[in-house]
Amino acid sequence: MSEELTGGAHSGRPSATSRRGFLRGAGLAGAGLVAGTGVARAASPDPLITEVQPWAQFLGDGVDAAPYGKPSRHEAHVIRRNVEWLTADTSSSVNFTPIHELDGIITPNGVCFERHHAGVADIAPQDYRLMINGLVDRELVFTLQDLLRLPRENHVYFLECAANSGMEWRGAQLNGAQFTHGMIHNCMYTGVTLRTLLNEAGVKPEGSWLLAEGADASAMSRSIPMEKALDDCMIAFKMNGEALRPEQGYPVRLIVPGWEGNMWVKWLRRLEVGDAPWHHREETSKYTDLLADGRARRFTWEMHAKSVITNPSPQAPILHGHGPTVITGLAWSGVGKIARVDVSIDGGRNWAQARISGPSFDKSLHRFYFEFDWDGRELLLQSRAIDDAGYVQPTKEALREFRGVSSVYHNNGIQTWHVHSNGEAENVEVS
């Protein structure tokens, strides 16, 4: 690594004498002052300003040109992407949220990553049924209409696949935040708490576990301890204000805040109350964490604190040259809120606190920013999340010390992007 990265001069904290630091300190972020300090000059007038442009002269599309609106055609590259070699077939596979193209904390519905085990079930709302059975006073069947008559709540939660970053256990593998960290999305859900719903059926005193089961062709099933179910789980029929997308479980999915995405059963058809876990395929053969000694952890439900810098990143290099530069990223914890995010530009040698902007919700994505003057030197960018339980996102090496490299799931280690002096970024590991 080049010497400037290990030197102490650029510690990662915005220097008090940098222009940004000065402006913020002086509270004088006026354009006139910036102009006086040497803003770029154009060589000739910009025709985009001096000439009348077609969109300023001719009529555009009227209302109803797109009764359901889509992103600008100039944003057509903002799409979920699949890593084809990962799986045998797209019907049992995963794609990835383009987190390097997004900002704020909410993931737009159309780019929320998909994970299916037997493709997308297509269920008409009038054909939807939810059954509650097992150790309850009353075994019940609900229609969607019935569910819409129960009191509703709104909550913002992230959903992260337990295998997010799972391809990186043995080392840097995929060049893109979308591929290393894109099995995550963050939405506002509208629905009914399981506390309310299960009360309709009446859970018997010995009912300590819940089986959630999907209506798709994999009949996805997971065991959930009753205490969690009654704590903050819910069924949702809306995401970000509109009906669930088909690929997210339309018309009804389960919400299991802060816990691995596989438990958020889509196309939910049944909740069974029992007195022991079921040990089904997705909690034995899969979603168990094999450790170096050949034994495996089971029921590793919680997603622990994690963060990633989304820009710059391998798919989104710095293209503006030297000067004011915004680093941004996402942080989250399945245990609670994010208390703080630190950023390092020298591979973890020195750290500075980033700025969190936007609402800070429990078990939700948090957006952080770190602004600094980039002088074109190479950077080794890292971010480190600290949640309100005091958990500090560990390095990948620290995780490997405990777990080896075969556990597939729950890789929440610190990510490094190597930014070259031309602005390109690549996925690396550092000492």
Add this chain to the structure above:
Amino acid sequence: MSRFLKSTLICAGAAFAALPVMAQTYGLGRAALPEEVAAWDIDIRPDGAGLPDGSGDVWTGEDLYEAQCAHCHGTFGEGMGSWPVVAGGHGTLTHEHPEKTIGSYWPYLSTVWDYVNRAMPYGMAQSLTPDEVYAITAYLMYLNDLVDDDFELSRENFTDVRLPNEDGFYMDDRVELEWPLFTQEPCMSDCKPEVQVTMRAAVLDVTPDDPIADARRAQARAMAAASGGGDAPASTSDAEPEAKPDEEASAAHSPELIAQGESLYRACRTCHQVGDGARNAVGPMLNGILGRSAGTVDGFRYSPVLTEAGDTGLIWTEETVSEFIADPRGYLPRNRMSYAGMRDADERRALVAYLSTYSE
């Protein structure tokens, strides 16, 4: 163990008794009928709860497995392509690339029975009878060297079976084991003497092609070159040109019909590949199917009935493919294609039009 479950266990039953009881209900929903519960309540537990009456032996299971499972999971459970390996792998859990199979990793036989019953065969879920699930489960035990070939599995002897790795699992202990280290106050400055890059993802070169990212990287290099330098990452191999479907569509069919067929083909693509690089998968690849004798794609293991049909003169034409797709099992009884049939003649015409665009 997670902090969460720990508190659950410590509080034991008291936790639930302490929950505020909502005496009132909204009285919504209706009583589930016993037939309805029986239809949906299919789950099985390690203690045998939920198992229906029935039995099946290894030999019966072998026939079922060969016909309905082997095309994905392999004749010996070794897994075809990227489909799951279900047998072998014994003693590999500490290896660099562990093989997590029923015999080497899964803790409970009930998981096998439950999963086969609820989700297999892939693409034709919940089509097996309880006896068939017992038989396939028995055969999977045989493939994993857990029983001899005269074994019969039944509801009665089910819970006598123990899988070798049952004791290989323990409750999540991340909080007890890892949190003491991961909750320490983090270092902020001079945290390590020097930093070296130890590994680059670009060396593996397995990242999917992303044209916009490529364009941005090219822009970064061009800008740096124009301004007299700027270090770029060491080069990696260029992405392969993207595979394109055969654009020379049959003149006999309209683009709309072909597009409709492409949409309908989604029902087929779980098992059949078509287009550039198509390989045999669960079913044979379909490039050039029209005009070909039935059962003749190189390297695909057909059912005897399909090979025989080809030998006796069946040629796939727009008409014969359409008749076959309408009712595969009626058209060629005992063939292995697990597809119920496409009843709508217009849809079949569209599907055939789509297939006609892929020549050999």
